[in-house]
Amino acid sequence: MQYKTLGRTALRVSVIGLGTMVHGGHFGPMKDEESLAAIDTALELGVNFIDTSDAYGAGYSETLLGNALKGRRDKVILATKGGNVMVGPNKGKRIFAPEYIDDVLHGSLKRLQTDWIDLYQLHNPDVEVIERGEVWEVLEKRKKEGKIRHYGVSINTMAEGIAAAKGGRAETIQVEYSLLQQEPAEEIFPLAQAANVGIIARLPLKRGILTGKLTQTDEQRFQGEDVRARSFKGEAFAKELAKAEKLRFLVHGPVKTLGQAALAFCVAHPAASIAIPGARNAQQMRENAAAGDVTLPPEDLAKVAELWRSGFAA
């Protein structure tokens, strides 16, 4: 496993982490024993960064992690998020009022059964909050107390990423970045590098498309609350699958699967310290962790850049 420094947090993170949205049941039903096996396997293989949120399974992912990490909390750099309301009358809203974030931050500490959170992230705030939110003062206060060690943002749009990189408050930016979503490298990464803001690449496997295992018929599987139910449909899904097919040339030598190529691609960029694929079980975790020892050759990266320029971006 290779390790990189996460911007000015100075945390040394494994280049492959574990995202735990899947463990909150957002990719179809989960079994606890599979989630726990994925977490155990991650730690065994040198993965030292786990990302969660109070929104995943409305807190369930944090509860599961709190139980799983008993007695070995110090082995993990634990990142969580707050601001996406999943329960009560405000369900579906995003709230970044200082008192709300302070409240949910303490809820996360409790569910995670820990005295400190290594990285607390605002979960998709808008530009206004990123640039002028009073919430930053609360985060600074809790940092001084040692309840959180660092703070950052998870963002959706390029404008939010640019604001976060320029704004000076966030120590890290979590952003969708993958072979199929390379805009952040053009618009956010140079600014983040200049300000020494750490980059965490989320959805590095494009929710499974970049594992190469999905076909059009899989769309019938994605139903109800599954996050793929809305977007993995019809022509848009077909287009993404066709792009993934064009990337199979990356699988050769030490790169055994398209998924490993996709993960290695993310952390090949000097600005990106870590990719956080969701792994639903031990086997997926093993395959993903193995990407932490893989380096894509420069000629393959050049071909990827050419594909991006010649239409992948559309």
Ligand SMILES: NC(=O)c1ccc[n+]([C@@H]2O[C@H](COP(=O)([O-])OP(=O)(O)OC[C@H]3O[C@@H](n4cnc5c(N)ncnc54)[C@H](OP(=O)(O)O)[C@@H]3O)[C@@H](O)[C@H]2O)c1
């Ligand atoms: N707004 C935000 O802040 C935000 C939003 C989204 C995600 N995130 C974070 O980013 C993390 C990663 O994103 P994600 O989980 O949505 O997407 P992802 O990592 O791109 O895809 C995860 C899915 O791909 C499949 N997969 C993973 N490893 C595999 C392997 N080795 N072989 C075959 N299939 C594999 C699994 O689905 P199946 O087994 O069902 O096929 C898994 O649930 C999340 O867990 C979360 O921590 C943050």
